[in-house]
Amino acid sequence: ICSRLLRRNNCRPVWIDQMHELKHEREVILSQVKGIAYLDAFQDQSDFDVRRSALALGELKKRASEYNAKVKDWNLIRPIPHLWLSSVNVMKELKDREKSLDMESIRDVFGADANRETIIRHILQYNKNNQNNKKKNSKKN
Secondary structure, X not given: OHHHHHHHXXXXXXXXXXXXXXXXXXXXXXXXXXXXXXXXXXXXXXXXXXXXXXXXXXXXHHHHHHHHHHHHHHHHHOOOHHHOOOOOOHHHHHHHHHHOOOHHHHHHHHOOOOOHHHHHHHHHHHHHHHHHHHHHHHHHO
């Protein structure tokens, strides 16, 4: 009955919106994994680059663990069994990306003139913006 009322009023159930948010967040995490795999592909890494890459990877692991907790909760409340979402294992995804790494796909994602520093800056800025957005949303609620 509740679903019919929502449909008639052009509203979606909350779990559908949550599912779309989780899918988007997964895509973002996997694109960041792709960027870090690109960074790790460089053979001439300085100490500074390694530290920044480790920082970006640490933030990505934290973000992935938050995502995995949300997915675990969502999988418990989903009303339809086949809508199960899987968690993200950053290290496994990173190894898979390193195996299939090619320069053309990286340039498509980050631009033809992208270098190591640009990609690190992009990842860190994205994480910072995401945290600021979360703070703003939590203050509104």
